[in-house]
Amino acid sequence: MEQTITQSWKTRFLAVGDQVTFMGTFFRNIFRAGFEWNELIRQCYIIGYKSFTLVGITGFILGFVMTLQSIPTMKDFGAVSYVPSMVAISIIREIGPVIIALICAGKIASSIGAELGSMKVTEQIDAMEVSGANPVQYLVVTRIIACTIMIPLLTLMADALALAGGFFGSNIDSHVSAILYFSKAFSSLAFSDVFPALIKSVFFGFAIGFVGCYKGYNSGSGTESVGVAANTAVVNASLWIILLDAIAVELTSIVVYG
Amino acid sequence: MEEIKENKRTTEPLTDEAGGDVVISIKHLKKSFGPNTVLRDITMELRTGENIVVLGRSGQGKSVAIKCIVGLLQQDGGTCNVYGDEVKDLPETALKELRGKVGFLFQSGALYDSMTVGENLAFPLTRVKKMNDDNEINKLVEEMLGNVGLKDAIDKMPSELSGGMRKRIGLARTLIMKPQIMLYDEPTTGLDPITSKEISELILTMQKKYKTSSIIITHDMACAKITADRIMVMDSGTFIAEGTYAELEKSGNELVQSFFK
Numbered sequence: 026m027e028q029t030i031t032q033s034w035k036t037r038f039l040a041v042g043d044q045v046t047f048m049g050t051f052f053r054n055i056f057r058a059g060f061e062w063n064e065l066i067r068q069c070y071i072i073g074y075k076s077f078t079l080v081g082i083t084g085f086i087l088g089f090v091m092t093l094q095s096i097p098t099m100k101d102f103g104a105v106s107y108v109p110s111m112v113a114i115s116i117i118r119e120i121g122p123v124i125i126a127l128i129c130a131g132k133i134a135s136s137i138g139a140e141l142g143s144m145k146v147t148e149q150i151d152a153m154e155v156s157g158a159n160p161v162q163y164l165v166v167t168r169i170i171a172c173t174i175m176i177p178l179l180t181l182m183a184d185a186l187a188l189a190g191g192f193f194g195s196n197i198d199s200h201v202s203a204i205l206y207f208s209k210a211f212s213s214l215a216f217s218d219v220f221p222a223l224i225k226s227v228f229f230g231f232a233i234g235f236v237g238c239y240k241g242y243n244s245g246s247g248t249e250s251v252g253v254a255a256n257t258a259v260v261n262a263s264l265w266i267i268l269l270d271a272i273a274v275e276l277t278s279i280v281v282y283g
Numbered sequence: 284m285e286e287i288k289e290n291k292r293t294t295e296p297l298t299d300e301a302g303g304d305v306v307i308s309i310k311h312l313k314k315s316f317g318p319n320t321v322l323r324d325i326t327m328e329l330r331t332g333e334n335i336v337v338l339g340r341s342g343q344g345k346s347v348a349i350k351c352i353v354g355l356l357q358q359d360g361g362t363c364n365v366y367g368d369e370v371k372d373l374p375e376t377a378l379k380e381l382r383g384k385v386g387f388l389f390q391s392g393a394l395y396d397s398m399t400v401g402e403n404l405a406f407p408l409t410r411v412k413k414m415n416d417d418n419e420i421n422k423l424v425e426e427m428l429g430n431v432g433l434k435d436a437i438d439k440m441p442s443e444l445s446g447g448m449r450k451r452i453g454l455a456r457t458l459i460m461k462p463q464i465m466l467y468d469e470p471t472t473g474l475d476p477i478t479s480k481e482i483s484e485l486i487l488t489m490q491k492k493y494k495t496s497s498i499i500i501t502h503d504m505a506c507a508k509i510t511a512d513r514i515m516v517m518d519s520g521t522f523i524a525e526g527t528y529a530e531l532e533k534s535g536n537e538l539v540q541s542f543f544k
Contacts, residue, residue: 059410144396152393152453155353156460157382157411
């Protein structure tokens with residue numbers, strides 16, 4: 026029993042070491058000559074543009090549902106007029122970045138993990154390496170950077186659609202003009218709401234890309250490993266998002282709010 | 284020896300370059316994966332212009348040995364020299380340079396799924412040879428596809444290709460870099476006998492055209508008969524027999540004989 030626990034911790038520490046090494050390899054290859062700009066743009070298209078619909082619908086429904094859920098309670102306090110501000114602050118600061126990142130972890134991390142895992146199993150990565158090309162630069166660096174760029178942009182888009190969803194939600198039972206709703210929403214927002222959330226999204230994007238690439242690139246042999254890579258990529262990316270969010274919230278409260 | 288060579292081949296035999304310089308020298312190679320010893324003691328030499336076929340049952344470590352030659356795996360013991368350089372001691376730049384001289388055809392072809400056939404062939408030209416003239420690249424791609432008889436496949440995706448076509452495209456992608464040494468990992472596995480024979484003869488034709496030295500891993504006797512100057516039989520992580528096809532056909536070793544039945 027003791028040996029099993031020791032072995033288990035040893036495996037965990039080795040895995041952490043492995044990931045640190047992989048991160049080092051990633052940073053070394055960013056600055057290497059022959060950066061794959063075309064592949065980066067292609068990955069930005071795949072990761073960003075192809076996630077528009079899912080992220081957009083999620084954002085819209087998030088704002089819509091949050092508004093509908095908030096109005097009855099706020100009515101009891103005679104504070105319905107504060108709903109746009111409350112939804113805006115909640116979505117922009119916390120719910121938008123986290124939910125969108127979790128959605129993207131499911132879609133993008135699994136996709137990257139499965140793709141690279143499949144390439145590993147079919148020896149495509151080995152073929153790239155043996156030909157003299159740099160598979161890390163082509164496959165890993167491009168995907169991680171694309172995630173780091175596109176996740177914040179997707180979050181911003183989702184936030185905007187969430188506010189739109191909130192507007193529609195406000196107009197289900199009553200009439201609120203767009204000018205009134207959005208002026209209420211934006212007047213409550215400060216730089217300290219938007220900027221930390223955006224920075225948080227950048228780290229979420231990096232985590233999604235990194236975990237997806239690490240799991241896929243280091244998957245085992247056999248088709249089962251592809252599924253395991255995809256699955257563990259989602260789980261680990263999601264955990265990292267929650268952890269990074271906790272750290273970000275604490276840092277924000279120290280730095281911004283004193 | 285020459286008479287036997289002429290009988291087994293459908294194309295002209297190589298010029299007498301066998302017996303030339305040693306290009307690959309492997310001595311007492313050992314490799315284990317955890318408690319599982321795959322290679323116990325592998326010693327072999329590949330000379331300029333020579334075709335060596337490595338025969339053996341599945342799981343004997345044949346693919347592991349050739350992956351050590353290109354540095355995809357690191358041996359646990361012994362030496363593996365390519366053009367006089369010990370592979371596992373090479374720095375990254377030198378290893379990359381060495382890999383430019385050694386072509387590797389993977390078992391399934393290992394075509395890049397997200398690229399068309401043309402893009403697959405152009406990939407090493409742009410990334411390794413740093414070519415950026417599209418016209419020159421297209422010319423080389425078309426020439427190589429013509430060599431393997433698949434000029435029309437240039438815009439197809441790998442998923443649209445049959446197994447035999449994938450092997451041909453994989454071969455074209457490897458040969459487009461004009462390697463001096465070719466390593467084939469079970470080039471005919473999974474193919475029907477007619478396509479296997481076509482691939483075997485294509486290997487021989489390309490070798491004659493590009494004057495490569497080759498190691499061919501296989502358990503396909505028809506492929507061995509067509510392509511081999513010398514056959515080495517591997518069992519339990521070591522070589523147990525060596526000779527020409529005709530010599531091994533008469534071998535008294537039971538395992539060797541089982542390949543010929």
